[in-house]
Amino acid sequence: CTHYLFIVVVAVNSTLLTINAGDYIFYTDWAWTSYTVFSISQTLMLIVGATYYLTFTGIPGTATYYALIMTVYTWIAKGAWFALGYPYDFIVTPVWLPSAMLLDLVYWATKKNKHSLILFGGVLVGMSLPLFNMVNLITVADPLETAFKYPRPTLPPYMTPIEPQVGKFYNSPVALGAGAGAVLACTFAALGCKLNTW
Numbered sequence: 001c002t003h004y005l006f007i008v009v010v011a012v013n014s015t016l017l018t019i020n021a022g023d024y025i026f027y028t029d030w031a032w033t034s035y036t037v038f039s040i041s042q043t044l045m046l047i048v049g050a051t052y053y054l055t056f057t058g059i060p061g062t063a064t065y066y067a068l069i070m071t072v073y074t075w076i077a078k079g080a081w082f083a084l085g086y087p088y089d090f091i092v093t094p095v096w097l098p099s100a101m102l103l104d105l106v107y108w109a110t111k112k113n114k115h116s117l118i119l120f121g122g123v124l125v126g127m128s129l130p131l132f133n134m135v136n137l138i139t140v141a142d143p144l145e146t147a148f149k150y151p152r153p154t155l156p157p158y159m160t161p162i163e164p165q166v167g168k169f170y171n172s173p174v175a176l177g178a179g180a181g182a183v184l185a186c187t188f189a190a191l192g193c194k195l196n197t198w
Helices: 002-026 028-057 062-083 096-109 114-139 143-149 173-197
Strands: none
Touching: 028 062, 028 096, 028 114, 028 173, 062 096, 096 114, 114 173
């Protein structure tokens, strides 16, 4: 019971962080920098819970199921957020699913080898999620246009639209996020495995 409760708690917290991470589209002056940081945060939240769940059940496919839980939680929470007057058309694409599928694939292909899961799975999730997350930048409406559609009182100060300075800090946010994510995801994958030994 404690294990399943932990999975739910991690999934909920992953979802909360992911919802906030979706705001990078409104940090228009720091868009690329925020994108990089938030991609890493989503990578780490996904892999620690998915690895824990995967090694807890020992069944390839549960990492993807965990990502699906995150996705559904996020859609529900975003729906509530939308009801309060906030835009709904960003970070609604299930970007965690393909990365979680890669994690499952590694676990299955290496015959449930935890060390391979940590190393190969961590690198694959860390490198792939920033790439898949770029889908959000491609599919969302223009942030300035979206922000101006909504009355000012519904937008907190940090969401006030300003002219974007794309590429001002990092020319390749995907590469930076993937590089940092690949290193950090291995550590968090190891943490997910370790949590099963308490």
